[in-house]
Amino acid sequence: MHALKRPIQEQFPVLDFSYTPLIIIASQTSRTSGWDLSVLRSFACTCVRALVFGLGLGLAGQPVLSSPAAAEELVAFTGYLPPLSINEQEKGIAVELMELVAEEAGLDIKIRFAPWRRAQLLAENTPGSLLFTAAYSRNRSEKFQYIAPLLYTESAFVTLDQPLDTFEKAIESGKVIGVHLGSQRSQILQRFGVRNVEEIPSAEQMSVMLKTGRIDAWYTMSVRASYMFRQQGYDPGSLVIGAPVTHGIQWLAANKDLDPQIRGRLSAAVSRVWRDPRYWQIVDRYTH
Incomplete structure (x- = not known):
């Protein structure tokens, strides 16, 4: 654990x-x-x-x-x-x-x-x-x-390939990271020095952009990523969810x-x- x-x-x-x-x-x-x-x-x-x-x-x-x-x-x-x-x-x-x-x-x-x-x-x-x-x-x-x-929730970086378990790894990877527009998570990324960020208005758009490769990772609640992938007809089992970072x-x-x-x-x-x-x-x- x-x-x-x-x-x-x-x-x-x-x-x-x-x-x-x-x-x-x-x-x-x-x-x-x-x-x-x-x-x-x-x-x-x-x-x-x-x-x-x-x-x-x-x-x-x-x-x-x-x-x-x-x-x-x-x-x-x-x-x-x-x-x-x-x-x-x-x-x-x-x-x-x-x-x-x-x-x-x-x-x-x-x-x-x-x-x-x-x-x-x-x-x-x-x-x-x-x-x-x-x-x-x-x-x-x-x-x-x-x-x-x-509720008590956890947030992580969600990808389709390699896990990103820390903010440092997210920065080093150079991956484009999607985050909800104007959210507290967007502010957290800024505070930790993550600059390769794309702010996106909705979770639906975020899941589609991750699936189609328009973003490389999604910083969100773990349960949200799985739920939205399922709602969009994608396989949530294809998601690689890193260790909780917040x-x-x-x-x-x-x-x-x-x-x-x-x-x-x-x-x-x-x-x-x-x-x-x-x-x-x-x-x-x-x-x-």
Whole structure:
């Protein structure tokens, strides 16, 4: 098993790690990452016990209602972030997890899809609304409150030939690397000195360009590359997914005006969803 390139606390120094994310979504087609799903699930179970104890302390005295009769209506905004969130018909991992969260919290959560930047603006300007899946940033933390982590993802360089396991190898290879236009990953590549970069508007275009040789590598979430290749009718088994070079926490966040009691119900609901067998069933549907 590959060790993490850097401790998670170093990558996210301002986060409260009493919320320990319980899932590493790794592509099942990766030949270099070496993650064993059974090991990850065992790790998840261990983390759950610690997390639930912490949540129990933090939420003591707050009512947690799960009766359908007590359901209250909220709106949750998300973007097109496959396979985490896709659309009303195809849903996505995070969308299905949010449906479980709503069930556990006794809340009627209406999920609204919009282009990601617009989704953030809508959530920022709609009192009491939710936003998912949102990576942490200092700028975003000034606009939203973070409730709980829904997913823990990893990103890697995806090629059709030799693996690129580090930023240094990506630079040395001279390969043209595709990355989503205006994304945080684009900024990460710049920060690590990767200059042979082509910014591309969509994951669909990225997968086609990788398949046809118009780019040599794709820097993205491992699970996204496999999912998009499958959606385009390509064989995800042909992908060579390097070792994870970055890791991310995908959060459930909320408008600053969200009621504290609702926040408590949501946080407790997320912790219960992590222990629900349906969590892994949902993940498996999008990663196999």
